[in-house]
Each structure stands twice: as structure tokens, then as C-alpha cells.
Amino acid sequence: MKPWEVLARAPAPDGGEFVLHHRDGEFVIRVRGQELMSSRAHGSEEAMARLASAALGAVPLPRVLIGGLGLGYTLRAMLEGLGADAQVVVAELAEAIVSWNREPLAHLAGRPLEDPRVRVEIADVRRVMRSAAPWHAILLDVDNGPAALTRASNASLYDSPGLAAAHAALAPQGVLVVWSAGPDERFTARLVHAGFTVETHPVRAGKGRGTLHTLFVARRR
Numbered sequence: 001m002k003p004w005e006v007l008a009r010a011p012a013p014d015g016g017e018f019v020l021h022h023r024d025g026e027f028v029i030r031v032r033g034q035e036l037m038s039s040r041a042h043g044s045e046e047a048m049a050r051l052a053s054a055a056l057g058a059v060p061l062p063r064v065l066i067g068g069l070g071l072g073y074t075l076r077a078m079l080e081g082l083g084a085d086a087q088v089v090v091a092e093l094a095e096a097i098v099s100w101n102r103e104p105l106a107h108l109a110g111r112p113l114e115d116p117r118v119r120v121e122i123a124d125v126r127r128v129m130r131s132a133a134p135w136h137a138i139l140l141d142v143d144n145g146p147a148a149l150t151r152a153s154n155a156s157l158y159d160s161p162g163l164a165a166a167h168a169a170l171a172p173q174g175v176l177v178v179w180s181a182g183p184d185e186r187f188t189a190r191l192v193h194a195g196f197t198v199e200t201h202p203v204r205a206g207k208g209r210g211t212l213h214t215l216f217v218a219r220r221r
């Protein structure tokens with residue numbers, strides 16, 4: 001097997017360093033040797049956008065917030081489910097992730113940042129959620145899920161005040177879709193308590209195989 005090639009390095013928002021690796025068409029971003037994102041499997045990242053589209057239905061002038069960008073798979077899948085009148089804002093904390101999505105990672109998800117419906121903000125999704133509300137859909141894939149955080153500050157997206165803020169930022173009948181590495185009954189209970197009706201969807205990382213992730217689809221009551 002070929003060795004990994006280092007394509008780029010950039011400072012990470014928490015003070016570490018992102019390292020972009022490539023081998024045989026596969027791209028991986030690591031911090032301190034730990035894999036954060038990979039182009040290997042992205043089934044659940046795309047599935048969250050399909051679930052959001054289905055929940056949105058045919059609302060006119062849909063406004064969608066995606067946090068964060070990652071490798072752009074959720075964004076691409078969301079664009080495919082929306083019409084020409086949609087507006088999609090992507091909130092991404094790391095400037096390097098946005099810049100690498102313009103090049104050299106742009107081809108992975110079909111250059112979604114070039115779509116005229118898309119605007120990127122290099123910012124914490126918590127801030128964008130509040131400042132530019134109301135949203136018809138908010139998609140959160142910023143961490144490993146409500147209970148397995150890589151950034152301690154992201155806990156405030158998934159706790160009760162964070163869910164109340166998401167609820168307040170949604171239009172009536174708006175939908176919040178949350179990616180998680182696994183099921184979390186306490187998170188489901190918090191969503192219900194915050195005023196959402198909740199469905200959970202187990203979804204494979206790959207095409208019908210691979211690790212089982214959980215997607216929470218929470219509709220504003």
C-alpha cells in the first residue's frame with residue numbers, strides 16, 4: 001500500500017494543527033494524529049440532508065443552515081434536494097477547512113461552494129444560528145454527537161439551553177437534524193423537552209455497510 005502523502009498543514013481553531021493527507025484518491029484530515037474527517041465513507045452525512053429535504057417539503061424560499069462544512073458532502077446532498085430559490089448558509093469554524101474545500105478538496109462533493117445558493121461564514125454555528133434566524137432547517141454535524149465531543153464548547157449546542165436556542169431560531173414547523181456517532185436517549189428526551197417531535201434514524205456510514213450512526217430529526221412543535 002502507498003504511504004500517506006501530506007498535502008497541507010494549517011492551524012486548527014483550538015490551537016492544534018490540521019494535517020491534510022492523501023493516498024490513492026482518499027483524503028483524510030487529522031489533528032495530533034487523530035482522524036477527524038475522511039472521504040472514505042459519507043453515507044450518513046448525505047442521509048442527514050435527504051432527511052432534512054424530506055421534512056422541509058415544498059416550502060417557498062427555504063433558508064437552511066449547515067454547521068459545519070467538513071468535506072462538503074452534507075452541503076452537496078442538501079443542494080440536490082433544494083430548488084433555485086433556496087438559500088444555504090454554511091457555518092464553519094475553521095478557515096483552513098473552507099479554503100481546502102475550494103482547493104484541493106473541491107472535487108470530492110462536486111464543488112458545492114461554487115453554487116450561487118451557498119454562502120459560507122467562518123464562524124461558530126451557535127452564533128450564525130442566532131444572528132440570521134429564522135431557518136427552515138438547521139443541520140448540525142460539528143462533532144461526534146451530543147455525548148461524544150471533540151470540542152468542549154460544542155456541548156452548549158446539545159444541552160437544554162442550546163436546544164432551546166435552536167428551537168427559537170427555527171421557523172414554525174422548522175426542522176433540526178443532528179448527526180451522532182450513536183443513539184442517545186437522554187438527548188432525545190432533551191429534544192422533546194425543548195419542544196420538538198423527534199424521530200431517530202440509524203444510518204450506515206457506507207453504502208449499506210460500515211459503522212451505524214444515528215440521525216435525529218427534530219421538528220418544531
Ligand SMILES: C[S@@+](CC[C@H](N)C(=O)[O-])C[C@H]1O[C@@H](n2cnc3c(N)ncnc32)[C@H](O)[C@@H]1O
Nearest residue numbers: 045068070071072073074092093124125141142
Ligand atoms: C464531521 S465534520 C462535518 C462533516 C460534513 N457533514 C461533511 O459532509 O463532510 C465537522 C465540521 O464542523 C466544524 N466545526 C466544529 N465545531 C464547529 C462549530 N461550533 N461551528 C461551526 N463549525 C464547527 C469542523 O471544523 C468540521 O469542519
